[in-house]
C-alpha cells in the first residue's frame with residue numbers, strides 16, 4: 001500500500017474552490033436549497049410550537065430562523081467558518097478541528113465555505129443547524145428532517161410489504177435451504193440493501209425518493225450498474241467467522257452495519273439483518289446511527305425505533321410479523337443500536353483510531369462492518385480526488401478495524417478500485433456516472449492488506 005501511495009501522490013480533498021466541480025455546485029446550489037427547506041419547515045410548524053410551548057415556542061421559532069438565515073448568508077457569501085458556541089459535548093472537538101484547519105497562523109479567511117474542503121463544510125452545515133436548534137429551547141430536539149424521513153417510509157409501503165413477504169417466504173423454508181440457495185438469498189438481500197441507498201434526501205435536496213417498484217424484481221435490471229461486486233468476499237467473511245466449538249456447536253460472528261438513510265433504506269437494512277440472524281449466518285448485529293439529524297435523511301435513534309414500531313403496527317401480517325421479530329431481537333440484545341458522536345463529525349475514517357479509539361475498538365469486535373451509503377464512502381476514502389484505478393486499500397490509508405464492505409450508490413465524484421479503462425468508459429457513456437445515484441458498488445477490504 002505504501003508503494004502505491006508513493007506512486008499515487010496523495011490527491012487533494014474535493015473542494016468548492018474548484019469552480020464548476022460537483023462540490024462547487026453542491027455548496028453553491030444544493031446546500032442553500034436544503035437550508036431554505038429547513039427554514040420553511042420550521043416556519044410551517046410555528047403554530048405547532050405555539051400550541052406546545054406558547055409564546056416561548058414562537059420566540060424560539062423566530063430565533064432559530066434568524067440563526068439559520070444568518071448561516072445561509074455566511075454560506076452564500078463565502079464567509080469564514082465560525083466556531084460553534086452551543087457548548088454541546090462535541091463542540092470542543094469541532095472547534096479544535098476548525099483551528100487545525102486554520103493552521104498555525106489562525107488564518108480565518110482560509111477556512112471559508114468555498115475555500116475549505118467539501119466534506120468539512122457540508123458536515124459543518126448540519127452541525128450548525130443542530131446548534132441553531134440547541135440554542136433555542138424548547139424546540140431544541142425538533143427534527144427538521146423528520147417529515148421527509150417519515151414520508152419516505154409511508155410512500156414505500158408497497159415495497160416494504162413485498163420485502164417483508166419475501167423475507168417471510170425465505171424464513172418459512174430456511175431449514176431446508178441448501179448452501180447455494182442461502183447464498184443466492186444473501187446476494188439478493190445484500191443488493192436490496194445496496195439499492196435502498198438510492199433513496200436519500202440530501203442528493204435530491206428533499207425531493208421525492210420513495211421506492212415505488214418491487215425491490216426484488218428490479219435487481220436483475222440493476223445488476224449491470226454495479227461497478228464493483230465483491231459480494232463473494234463478503235459471503236466468505238461471514239462463513240469464515242463461523243467457528244466450531246468444543247461441543248460441536250457452530251458459533252457465528254458479529255456484523256456491524258453503519259447505517260445511512262431512514263425510510264425505505266433502513267427497512268432494507270433491517271430485512272438484511274433479520275436474514276443474517278434467522279439464517280444462522282450471524283449471531284449478533286450492531287447498528288450504528290447518528291446522534292442528531294444529519295444529511296437530511298440519515299437515521300437517528302428516534303428514526304430507528306419509530307421504524308420498528310411502525311412496521312409492527314402495519315395492517316399487513318408479514319410486515320407486522322417482521323416488526324415484532326425486530327423488536328424481539330432488540331429486546332434480546334441480538335440487535336443493538338449505537339450512535340457514537342464520531343459519525344456526526346467531519347473526520348475521514350483513517351483518523352478514527354486516533355480521534356475515536358473507543359469506536360475503533362468497538363468495530364474491531366465485529367467480524368464484518370458494512371458501511372452504507374455515499375457519505376460513508378467519502379469518509380472511507382478521505383473524499384479525495386483519487387485516480388479511479390487506485391486500490392480501495394490504498395484509499396483507506398490504514399483504516400481497517402476489521403473486514404469491511406461499502407454498499408454505496410454513487411452520489412459524489414470519488415471512486416477507487418476500478419479496472420483500467422472502466423472510469424473512462426463510463427465517462428464517455430454517462431458523464432454523470434459518479435453523481436447520479438444510478439451506479440453502485442459492493443466494495444470489500446479485508447484487514448490483511
Ligand SMILES: O=P(O)(O)OC[C@H]1O[C@](O)(CO)[C@@H](O)[C@@H]1O
Pocket residue numbers: 026122197200201202203260261295372373374375376378409411412
Ligand atoms: O445518504 P448518502 O448516500 O450518504 O448520500 C449523501 C450524499 O448526498 C450528497 O449530499 C450529494 O452530493 C453528498 O454530499 C452526500 O455524500
Ligand SMILES: [Mn+2]
Pocket residue numbers: 200202260261295297298373375
Ligand atoms: Mn445519508
